[in-house]
Amino acid sequence: MVRTKKSPEVRSNELIDCAERLFFQHGYENTTVNDVIREANLSKGAFYHYFVSKEALLEAVATRLAQRNLKELQPLAEDPSLDAVGQLNALFAGSRRLKLDMAPQLKNTFNALFKPENVALYHRIDEALLAVSLPLVAQMLRRGHQEGSLDAPDPEAAAMMLLELRLSVAKVMHKALQRYDAGDIDGAAAMLDGWMRTYGIAIERFLKLPERSIEMTEPGFARAFLEA
């Protein structure tokens, strides 16, 4: 095979690119290291020069994904012109915008993520996203608690729990997508909408915020996401 040398950064990013695509397309367990290196035009030796294991490659995929997410959301979450609740809402709004932008890929992602052969993928990504989000939200809650705009005696624990709730929404997004694909468009949109509202209410109540102060969704979001 032709030997082409590239900078380590480029090369490892290429590998992560291929891996990400293949993992989401065919599943983590169904993707072999050989698949990855074939796609990346690289030898096995070279692969193991960059990653100590297939598992390490998965971790790299997950952390890069989380980092990109962080880069998008951090500015919103740290906007000094907003109070804590405003930042929280900004974070959610940004998250929604991201979801809409990436809706087509995201649909595949969800379909992939909940397959049994992808528990590792799912878990790692969840972990990585949690790791970058936790400090952000905890900081927000801490500030809000000091400001008195919300009530979170234990910001770390509260942040953790708020973020844990994401999962239930993610699961419902998946269910809604399936329902949508099955033809029940209105039912899917209603379900997704309802759950997101409930998620918002859960957060308001938990943080002792006034009703409707958290905008977890906006009119038409569920539909727009499903139809994207």
Added chain:
Amino acid sequence: MVRTKKSPEVRSNELIDCAERLFFQHGYENTTVNDVIREANLSKGAFYHYFVSKEALLEAVATRLAQRNLKELQPLAEDPSLDAVGQLNALFAGSRRLKLDMAPQLKNTFNALFKPENVALYHRIDEALLAVSLPLVAQMLRRGHQEGSLDAPDPEAAAMMLLELRLSVAKVMHKALQRYDAGDIDGAAAMLDGWMRTYGIAIERFLKLPERSIEMTEPGFARAFLEA
């Protein structure tokens, strides 16, 4: 090898027994099918006569675990002499009792469950437990909402979210155990205690219950669990 024939139920339960022990002891991925059949004194052919795959064995382990849990907790959760909040508290109390009873094994379980080679194990067990708990809690919330003793407009979603929060507590239990093993006994107990209280508060607020109406923990529980 000596050929011994047993009733299918006995045999498959033996296999699940061995698998459960080995999975928790050495990890799911580190346990081979050969390990299981060696322990169970059975041939490969016989194994695949009972389970179509190693994955299927894992599922059997998880569902049996969940069923046993259900059998313990269902009576408490459906006690007609209690109102919805009372049932919820009974459920939590029962859960604590189970945790204390099984503390020694549970410690191993936690240590195993959070290792990277056990994501599949973790995931399947979580899924199975969720599946049996969800109807129980949803029913409770529905009744409580009708009774007016709590406020849960969407019982299914609320139940899901309450249960999702378990995860954060499980993770903290694990962290506390590590801390305990590292010698920081008081720190570990305090951390666990604090989080459980926060969990209780989260539920109270989410369901619009009066303060301290949920007894998520009791004095000395954290310590007793850690020291068991």
Added chain:
DNA sequence: AGAAATAGACCGACGGTCGGTTTGTTTCAA
């Protein structure tokens, strides 16, 4: 020169298959 990067043949372990054997039960003719 030598360190980093690449190639690809090779290895061992593992999940799973397959053809065949044993055991117990049912059927039915003598």
Added chain:
DNA sequence: TTGAAACAAACCGACCGTCGGTCTATTTCT
């Protein structure tokens, strides 16, 4: 009633293909 033939289910274990990972040799760049 008996017992042997037929059948189904449980069981055996050698074998196979795949896959993650290793190793040695080679190339490229500084």
